[in-house]
Amino acid sequence: MHWNGRSWKQVTSPALDVSGDLTGVAVTPAGRVWAVGGNGSATLIVHWNGMAWRRVSNPGGGLVYAVTAASGSNAWAVGESGAGNALILRWNGKAWSRARVPANPFPGHAEFLTSVAATSVRNAWAVGYAAGGGAGVILRWNGTAWKTVQPAG
Numbered sequence: 001m002h003w004n005g006r007s008w009k010q011v012t013s014p015a016l017d018v019s020g021d022l023t024g025v026a027v028t029p030a031g032r033v034w035a036v037g038g039n040g041s042a043t044l045i046v047h048w049n050g051m052a053w054r055r056v057s058n059p060g061g062g063l064v065y066a067v068t069a070a071s072g073s074n075a076w077a078v079g080e081s082g083a084g085n086a087l088i089l090r091w092n093g094k095a096w097s098r099a100r101v102p103a104n105p106f107p108g109h110a111e112f113l114t115s116v117a118a119t120s121v122r123n124a125w126a127v128g129y130a131a132g133g134g135a136g137v138i139l140r141w142n143g144t145a146w147k148t149v150q151p152a153g
Helices: none
Strands: 023-026 033-038 043-048 053-055 061-072 074-080 086-091 096-098 111-120 123-130 135-141 146-152
Touching: 023 043, 043 061, 053 111, 061 086, 074 123, 086 111, 086 135, 111 135
Parallel strands: 023 061, 061 111
Antiparallel strands: 023 033, 033 043, 033 061, 043 053, 061 074, 074 086, 074 111, 086 096, 111 123, 123 135, 135 146
């Protein structure tokens, strides 16, 4: 669905060459749109440039649940690697790459990141949980690295 300023309008969803689900969406201040998801084994990232959707090459290796975009050259996507590890991807304006994830504060439990928000290139937050551990995880990007703020639990 797309809001045109007055009403919601149904639009054609992006043509994907694989089946899957889109689970997160973010809009840059300039109106570019990112949508993310996965199909069980492949990370899906699509981009709306104002005219058309296109699938974007990415380092893959898991499922992506959420995305945020502080600018056209700064976006983050989070999820899980498929091996029980948290996954963070970063857009630098040209390509997606894997970001270093802090050590899991709950060894022996799979870690998932389910939401991310950024206010600038120096400030982003990601949250998730440790499966089976019954505890939440909070991470913060300080412009240089992701750090565990606290295991919430």
